[in-house]
Amino acid sequence: MKSHQTTQTMKPATAAKKLGVYLEATPADFQEGVVSRGELNALQSDPPEWLLELRRDGPHPRPVVAAKLGVSIAGLARGGVTDALTTEQIEALKEEHPSWLRRERATQAEVRKEAARIKEKNAEREDQARRPRS
Numbered sequence: 164m165k166s167h168q169t170t171q172t173m174k175p176a177t178a179a180k181k182l183g184v185y186l187e188a189t190p191a192d193f194q195e196g197v198v199s200r201g202e203l204n205a206l207q208s209d210p211p212e213w214l215l216e217l218r219r220d221g222p223h224p225r226p227v228v229a230a231k232l233g234v235s236i237a238g239l240a241r242g243g244v245t246d247a248l249t250t251e252q253i254e255a256l257k258e259e260h261p262s263w264l265r266r267e268r269a270t271q272a273e274v275r276k277e278a279a280r281i282k283e284k285n286a287e288r289e290d291q292a293r294r295p296r297s
Contacts, residue, residue, distance in 0.1 A: 172197040182206060184217045185224045185247040222247035232256065235274075238267035 178198035179186040186194060190213055198206075206214060221227075228248050229236045239245075242263035248256075256264060 171200045173200075173203070174198075178203055178206075180224070182214065183224070183227055184214065185222045188217055188222050188247070189213070219250065221249035221251075221253070223250070223253070228253060232264060232268075234264065234267040234271050238263075238270060242267060 173181075175189070175194050175196065175198060176186050178193075179189060181203060210218070223231070224247055225236050225239055225244075228244065229239050231250075231253050232239070234242070242261070244256075
């Protein structure tokens with residue numbers, strides 16, 4: 164007896180998120196259809212021109228904008244950035260270096276520093292737990 168395997172599909176929003184692009188900037192046929200796992204893999208391994216252009220120039224979704232600016236998504240919102248931005252707009256923000264961006268970058272640096280400290284502390288604790296007691 165053969166088992167029938169169905170093709171795994173996802174909504175365009177999910178595929179856009181996995182591709183790191185802003186859904187509203189993708190072609191209409193991408194937005195209106197469903198994307199199979201195979202199609203997603205093909206888009207990732209051999210991206211068409213529209214995908215290369217979106218990744219290069221944007222508009223970029225908020226997670227990508229946040230990463231390019233070195234802040235959190237919440238930090239973007241606190242800074243008043245709620246829309247997708249193009250690469251040009253992101254570069255302009257970096258050059259302008261507004262006070263909210265400086266503040267959010269400092270906050271992000273503190274968060275990373277604290278996460279590293281906690282990770283190190285947990286590693287020490289695990290190391291001590293593995294050592295045989297005398």
